[in-house]
Amino acid sequence: MGIVGRLAGLIGLGLMASCASTDAPASDLPVRSLGEILEQSPASDWRAVDQNNLLYMQLPTGRVIIELAADYTPLHTANIQALARAHYWDGAAIVRSQENYVVQWGRDEGDARPMGQGQATLAPEFDQPRAGVNITRLTDPDSYAREVGFANGFPVASNGSRTWMAHCYGMVGAGRGDTADSGSGAELYVVIGHAPRHLDRNIATVGRVLQGMELLSTMPRGTGALGFYETPAERTTIRSVRLGSELPASERVNLETLRTDSESFRAVIDSRRFRRESWFLDPVGHINLCNVPLPVRVRS
Amino acid sequence: MGIVGRLAGLIGLGLMASCASTDAPASDLPVRSLGEILEQSPASDWRAVDQNNLLYMQLPTGRVIIELAADYTPLHTANIQALARAHYWDGAAIVRSQENYVVQWGRDEGDARPMGQGQATLAPEFDQPRAGVNITRLTDPDSYAREVGFANGFPVASNGSRTWMAHCYGMVGAGRGDTADSGSGAELYVVIGHAPRHLDRNIATVGRVLQGMELLSTMPRGTGALGFYETPAERTTIRSVRLGSELPASERVNLETLRTDSESFRAVIDSRRFRRESWFLDPVGHINLCNVPLPVRVRS
Numbered sequence: 001m002g003i004v005g006r007l008a009g010l011i012g013l014g015l016m017a018s019c020a021s022t023d024a025p026a027s028d029l030p031v032r033s034l035g036e037i038l039e040q041s042p043a044s045d046w047r048a049v050d051q052n053n054l055l056y057m058q059l060p061t062g063r064v065i066i067e068l069a070a071d072y073t074p075l076h077t078a079n080i081q082a083l084a085r086a087h088y089w090d091g092a093a094i095v096r097s098q099e100n101y102v103v104q105w106g107r108d109e110g111d112a113r114p115m116g117q118g119q120a121t122l123a124p125e126f127d128q129p130r131a132g133v134n135i136t137r138l139t140d141p142d143s144y145a146r147e148v149g150f151a152n153g154f155p156v157a158s159n160g161s162r163t164w165m166a167h168c169y170g171m172v173g174a175g176r177g178d179t180a181d182s183g184s185g186a187e188l189y190v191v192i193g194h195a196p197r198h199l200d201r202n203i204a205t206v207g208r209v210l211q212g213m214e215l216l217s218t219m220p221r222g223t224g225a226l227g228f229y230e231t232p233a234e235r236t237t238i239r240s241v242r243l244g245s246e247l248p249a250s251e252r253v254n255l256e257t258l259r260t261d262s263e264s265f266r267a268v269i270d271s272r273r274f275r276r277e278s279w280f281l282d283p284v285g286h287i288n289l290c291n292v293p294l295p296v297r298v299r300s
Numbered sequence: 301m302g303i304v305g306r307l308a309g310l311i312g313l314g315l316m317a318s319c320a321s322t323d324a325p326a327s328d329l330p331v332r333s334l335g336e337i338l339e340q341s342p343a344s345d346w347r348a349v350d351q352n353n354l355l356y357m358q359l360p361t362g363r364v365i366i367e368l369a370a371d372y373t374p375l376h377t378a379n380i381q382a383l384a385r386a387h388y389w390d391g392a393a394i395v396r397s398q399e400n401y402v403v404q405w406g407r408d409e410g411d412a413r414p415m416g417q418g419q420a421t422l423a424p425e426f427d428q429p430r431a432g433v434n435i436t437r438l439t440d441p442d443s444y445a446r447e448v449g450f451a452n453g454f455p456v457a458s459n460g461s462r463t464w465m466a467h468c469y470g471m472v473g474a475g476r477g478d479t480a481d482s483g484s485g486a487e488l489y490v491v492i493g494h495a496p497r498h499l500d501r502n503i504a505t506v507g508r509v510l511q512g513m514e515l516l517s518t519m520p521r522g523t524g525a526l527g528f529y530e531t532p533a534e535r536t537t538i539r540s541v542r543l544g545s546e547l548p549a550s551e552r553v554n555l556e557t558l559r560t561d562s563e564s565f566r567a568v569i570d571s572r573r574f575r576r577e578s579w580f581l582d583p584v585g586h587i588n589l590c591n592v593p594l595p596v597r598v599r600s
Contacts, residue, residue: 141442143586143588168494193469193494194494194591198591202579213399217400281501290494291495
């Protein structure tokens, strides 16, 4: 295999190894790799994603699929669904790619399209009451919030009284102007770097990329201020954005996400918190919110 | 400017705004933008980077410049310097690009080159005694370590008795096999996603990218296991890797980094911890180790 092959596993995600480290911290859970946990998970630990909450964005290089977080941002979700039904983004463009930050897409003002049933501005949906939200908590401290964890498949944070979605890698948000109510979801961005958690509670985080993230994260960086492309030629044109519910069944992808309130997901967290693969000399014993994988699969 | 233009500043890094938010937390420091802090910084707050610690990696798409962390990993630094002097990486390749993780380069075993004065394996340099290391500390909690901050320009962590460099975005490490001493620096990787801090103390982190990071982060992702490219055609060939000290003066870039023990750097941390730009509705008041910018400039 060569040096490259021999070293392949070393800084891998350890999907293939499951040896117990002799100095791994005690845990009641059996030692299983991430792959084993997923293979052995019962069907009831998975959630079929509602096709009405899926955006299929077709780029020249392939397809990106985004899940909208209807529970946390219902107004934005409804508006983005309306814009998709109006084919608002067909012919829009990737306008910005800023290193270690975000890739953003939308339309220029002079190129506006009818928004159909969509609204131009929405009330802010930056957080919501903590009460009544079921959060699978992480126990390690977080730099930004008193409590972090997962709610219905999304990374979230809270201060005890309010909760909000966290700007982890792959999360999608709705751009806004200088006032709180100026966002509509017409202009969207995705996080492509170390989690910019300072955006939490400052802007509506509306969903996350389930498939095709690599098409966005490898966009050539823009050379203008804030990573905007300086010429139209540098932009990537978006062919179309459709809701899964509007596509013919043959074009839908039946995605499932691991339920974040399931025992299998608790095992996933544990397997990434304590690294029992033999390669790890220090089994770690800690994990950050944005380092927990959120498994997605295609329903067979 | 259009919608895109109008919204440009909103999720930007706020380099251009410096308005005080009325509800910003109290601070004794004057309200300055990051740009203002850097403009007003005295020359003594900057450190000229030793050209002997700079790797100039020439790719078909441009040049990447990496600073080696001679203080934290002296053995690896010396070995990587020896390998560069032996032109070890000329004609080597980018062999791996794994989404939200690392880009890695090196040579296949069958394509080995003389290592010059370099060694094939080194003693581990995963951490060192905390005593005697000057760390500019951050006050917010960290998910992985009791103490985090900056030492001589690099993000670091500690448990009180030992200290190590942290796997933040743009940090460079030396691949190793299954034993602690099998790394040499011949195979290197760079972090291109959310900080994989579970690698801390498990592998030698040897430096960070100062220029050209976008050339690495946008490498098309490999479709093999762990993001390895499956065919030679997908790889990017490295034309050369040279130490700055070996280059003619006309080809050197005189880089300076803001001293992380300077007052200007403390002001940078404060300006990113409390977001006083008018766009921010919540001034945040927290920061994660890997969200603190480490300013670099070309000496004029």
